Amino acid sequence: MASLERDPAQSFTVGVDFGTLSGRALVVRISDGRELASAVYDYPDGVIDSRLPGTADPLPGDWALQNPADWVGVLRHAVPAAVRASGIDAADVVAIATDFTACTVLPTDRAGTPLCAKAELRARPHAWPKLWRHHAAQGQADRINALAHERKEPWIGRYGGRISSEWEFAKALQVLEEDRTVYDATERWIEAADWIVWQLTGSESRNACTAGYKGIFQGGQYPSADYLAALHPDFADFPATRLAHPLSNLGDAAGRLTAQAADWTGLPAGIVVAVGNVDAHVSxxxxxxxxxxxxxxxxxxxxxxxxxxxxxxxxxxxxxxxxxxxxxxxxxxxxxxSGVGDIFAWWVDNNVPDAYRAEAERRGQSVHAYLTELAAQDPIGAHGLVALDWHSGNRSVLVDHRLSGLVVGLTLATRPEEVYRALLESTAFGTRRIxxxxxxxxxxxxxxxxxxxxxxxxxxxxxxxxxxxxxxxxxxxxxxxxxxxxxxxxxxxxxxxxxxxxxxxxxxxxxxxxLPDPRRQAAYDDLYAEYLRLHDYFGRPEDDGGNAVMHRLRDLRDRANSAGIDR
The missing domain is CATH 3.30.420.40 (ATPase, nucleotide binding domain)
Structure with missing residues (x-):
């Protein structure tokens, strides 16, 4: 930790939040946390889930990539815009820190250059950063989990018994098994949270947060070479060759702002750059x-x-x-x-009649606000519905991204606001289960x-x-x-x-x-009991009393899409 030798009331920091679709910079006064100004930069390529930029070939299902050039754009545009809007002198900014979605991870060479930036690899999807919502490594995650339990690996319990397809090892194993050229060219496999700090300081650093949660770093080490070799013989040295680096604690200084990064951001060269962090944990x-x-x-x-x-x-x-x-x-x-606001948006974007949209516009409301107002008028349970919040799979507690959403109780009299309320309730039920x-x-x-x-x-x-x-x-x-x-x-x-x-x-x-209302709480208890029954029946394995119909439907979908039959 450095030592601040200035008046905190006249000193400021910049926090930069790299989200799924955009990045935000915020200028904050150190003495009291006053937020002076912020600016947002929308990623030009957003979430890359249909095809790579500049290509026509479609990506497979469950893929989600990003362009690291978009992230640098946040430094170039959002940071200087926020400082200008704040009205302060940029010379009074004494430190900058960043956070990122996770696990968003990318392959680079030893100097930190993303492989997707290399002309010879740009057309290969595995050369691009895999966004947190990239779920195409579920098969690799299943094998990681099964082998860990078979071998009684000591770290698996620290992750609730299951490693997610979103995390580092599943995604890396997918690269190894599907594109050996990219895997062999990967000299560093790094979280975007650490990569962006690398761009600011000019030197690699690794934070303890992403290493522990996303990289299976427990007890001072990554999974053993023996275990990894059992997954794939050429995966044994993955941590030693592509991950290994001293870990830094949260709140520590990772380095100082380089002249190049100072030119991007408009901030003084040499100011402190904090260790990277995850967007949720840093909050x-x-x-x-x-x-x-x-x-x-x-x-x-x-x-x-x-x-x-x-x-x-x-x-x-x-x-x-x-x-x-x-x-x-x-x-x-x-x-x-894995899905909350996305689920509400899906319903509004795809299933709300034009008459509702027109009425919301007449009232000067968003469609979300209008549906909420209508939904709030009915007693708890009056819609006769219960939903499962798995439209993007289940992260906790089932850790299965092949699961899908479900609404039970629909009739020809069901109104759009009733389904909307059931979806709102389903996310609350999912939180209660956690x-x-x-x-x-x-x-x-x-x-x-x-x-x-x-x-x-x-x-x-x-x-x-x-x-x-x-x-x-x-x-x-x-x-x-x-x-x-x-x-x-x-x-x-x-x-x-x-x-x-x-x-x-x-x-x-x-x-x-x-504060919870006891009467409403008791009414929701009855609905939650039905949610739990559905949760266990559709989410648990068949040998544990469940039903794998969601998995079978996904397999049918994937086979049909890959074969292109019976159009």
Whole structure:
């Protein structure tokens, strides 16, 4: 950690949040966390899921890639725009920190050049960064899990018993097995969270958060060469040759801003650059969710649940538990739902009649707000529906991205707002199932804290409080990840001794903004019981009383799409 030798009231940090479709830069005053200005840069290529830029060949199903040039565009455009809008002198910015979606991972050469930037590899899909929502490595993930349980690998319990297809090893094994040319050219396999810091400092660094949660780094080591060789003989040296690097703690300084990065951002060369972080985990101090028992839900297109605790436990279906993974000195737990806001958007974009859209426009409302208003008028359970929130698969607690969404109880009288409400409820039920996995494993959850765009929907927030039966607090910043990064930058430059101390000055929280209503909570209990029955029947293996129909349907879909038969 550096030492700040300036007045904190006249010193500022910049937090940069790299999201799924855009990147945001935020200028923050160190002394009190005041947010002066922000700017957004939309990725020109967005999510690459149909075809590579400049090519006509379609990508296979479940692929999701990104263009690293888009990420650099955030540094070139959003950062200087935010500083200009803030009205401060750029010379008063003393540190910068970044966060990223995860696991978003890319292959590079030894100098950090992305393989997709090389002319000879650009047309190969595996040379491009794999976004967190890339789910095409499910087969590799299944084998990773099965072999880990067969060999009783000690680390598998730290991940709830299952490694996700979203994580580093599954994606890397997919590259090895499907494009040996790209795999052999890969000299560094690196999280985007660390790659962007590399671009800022000119030197490679690795953060403890992504290594622990996404890279199976536990007990000071990656999975053994023997285990990896059993997956594929040429995978044995994967960590040693492509991952190995000293890990840095969250809130530490990774290096100093290079002259090139200073030219991109308009910031002074030589200022502190903090160690990279994950967008969900970095948000905890922005919401002052740094104490044990505070479960933070970062709610947007998906939801990531993170929480610190004083105890170490193996929680079934969790994404991982990492010592110091969120806050130093505590065990950081992560869980998540792969689809939340995306599910609501899918319904609005594809299933709402024109008459509803016209009425929403007449009222000056979004379609989401109009549907919410209509849905809120009915008693709990009056729609006769229950839904499963698996439209993007299940991240926790089943850890299976081949699962799909479901709505039960539809009739010819079912109205669009009723299905919309059932989908809202399904995501709350999914969160309750995650909370129960924690509490059943001896990890207490005392308070539910929400940050992200969805907290603007007051009906949804009250619904969550009623379903989970706990007080719901809301972060007062609408830019949680960027503010969280700015807080970490303040610690890295020495303005505060640690992240919790910085959070108390710079974070913003409305405690217990929503309280559960006992009558509504009891009514939702009945619906949740039906959700659990469906959850276990369609999500569990057939030898555990489940039904694999969702897997079979996905297999039929994939075979039909690849064969192109019976059109």
């Amino acid at each position: 905890a101090p922005a919401a002052q969710a740094v104490e044990s028992g505070q479960l933070l839900a970062v709610m947007g297109t998906s939801t990531c649940h993170v929480m610190s605790a004083d105890i170490l436990a193996e929680v079934p279906g969790m994404c991982g538990v990492v010592e110091g993974g969120i806050i130093a000195g505590k065990y950081g737990y992560e869980a998540g739902q 909370i129960e996995a924690f509490t059943d494993s001896g990890v207490p959850v005392d308070e539910f804290v929400v940050i992200g765009g969805l907290l603007k929907n007051e009906f949804l927030m009250q619904l969550y409080a009623d379903v989970i039966g706990r007080p719901l607090s809301i972060a007062l910043s609408s830019q949680g990840p960027a503010l969280g990064s700015a807080i970490h930058a303040a610690v890295a430059v020495g303005a505060y001794p640690d992240v919790p101390t910085a959070a108390r000055s710079m974070g913003k929280l409305h405690k217990h903004a929503y």
